[in-house]
Amino acid sequence: MFYLIDETLVECDESELLSDGRQFVAILTPEEWRRREHDFDMGIDFEPDVTAVFDTQAEANYDSITGTIFIPDRADPDGPEACFAFAMDEKGIVFIDTALTAERLVRDMSGIRRWRDPSLARFFSAFVTRIVRGDAELLREYERELDHMEIAIMDGTAPHASRRINEMRGELRDLSDHYDHLMDLMGVLMANENGFFPEKDLRYFRVAYGRLDKMHDQAATLRDQALQMRDLYKMHLDVQQNHIVTVLTVVTAIFAPLTLIVGWYGMNFRNMPELDWEWGYPLVVLTSVVIVLGCYGYFKRRGWL
Numbered sequence: 001m002f003y004l005i006d007e008t009l010v011e012c013d014e015s016e017l018l019s020d021g022r023q024f025v026a027i028l029t030p031e032e033w034r035r036r037e038h039d040f041d042m043g044i045d046f047e048p049d050v051t052a053v054f055d056t057q058a059e060a061n062y063d064s065i066t067g068t069i070f071i072p073d074r075a076d077p078d079g080p081e082a083c084f085a086f087a088m089d090e091k092g093i094v095f096i097d098t099a100l101t102a103e104r105l106v107r108d109m110s111g112i113r114r115w116r117d118p119s120l121a122r123f124f125s126a127f128v129t130r131i132v133r134g135d136a137e138l139l140r141e142y143e144r145e146l147d148h149m150e151i152a153i154m155d156g157t158a159p160h161a162s163r164r165i166n167e168m169r170g171e172l173r174d175l176s177d178h179y180d181h182l183m184d185l186m187g188v189l190m191a192n193e194n195g196f197f198p199e200k201d202l203r204y205f206r207v208a209y210g211r212l213d214k215m216h217d218q219a220a221t222l223r224d225q226a227l228q229m230r231d232l233y234k235m236h237l238d239v240q241q242n243h244i245v246t247v248l249t250v251v252t253a254i255f256a257p258l259t260l261i262v263g264w265y266g267m268n269f270r271n272m273p274e275l276d277w278e279w280g281y282p283l284v285v286l287t288s289v290v291i292v293l294g295c296y297g298y299f300k301r302r303g304w305l
Helices: 014-019 030-038 101-112 119-133 136-154 161-191 197-264 280-301
Strands: 002-005 009-012 024-028 059-060 064-069 082-088 092-096
Touching: 002 014, 002 119, 009 101, 014 024, 024 030, 024 101, 030 092, 059 161, 064 161, 082 101, 092 101, 092 119, 101 119, 119 161, 119 197, 136 161, 136 197, 136 280, 161 197, 197 280
Parallel strands: 024 092
Antiparallel strands: 002 009, 002 024, 059 064, 064 082, 082 092
């Protein structure tokens, strides 16, 4: 697919793309890029392997800027990530993609975005912003989930919180890395080493960088909060375990005197008058009850039960 950058993205054919004079956006498969690479006259031999893209990065070459963009799946963090490559010079940008991710993003932009001062810098900053569209709400969802989890932990109604906390830590780490790499990409463009962008257009990159920086800080803060939640969960488990140990200790202490009585009268010596006394058994029963009730009352007053 081919577009010219005007007040909106104007779809065109390849011949118009290279002869019109306006800056352009092209979306090609790796095979199409290999066949048409020299038509774009970017002065490089760029053969990206989009199946081996693992992060977002950019490199300023002598006559072009090349790089890759890696987008984690927000809906399914365990699912496959979207990735594609790009090559850019002062004339336009070519996205090299096999999964139609770049095409979908550009097509969405072509229907809704209008620019008063259209340029390649304006387009690319809007494109990067489009990648993270919806992430502000996603981060708020993480924040709400952590707040609800904190209440559930304190109430003792979150038996599987540890697993979810670990999952959230990993997801927030991936998002934080994603924003960090996009910020590095915008940093390369703001440096404008090749002079592709007019000075007045660099402000669009700065705006996008600022938005990414804000989301990066928010993701990092939420990850720290998830770590604190894990510590809170462990502390709550420790309190529960300590309470169980305390109860078992108290029960042991209550029945220790009874164990002594059992051992004492289990010796079966011949000269033990209580064994032949009519009230011996009732006295032992009464003594045991008094000991149990007395110990229970004592421990209850001390707050151990």
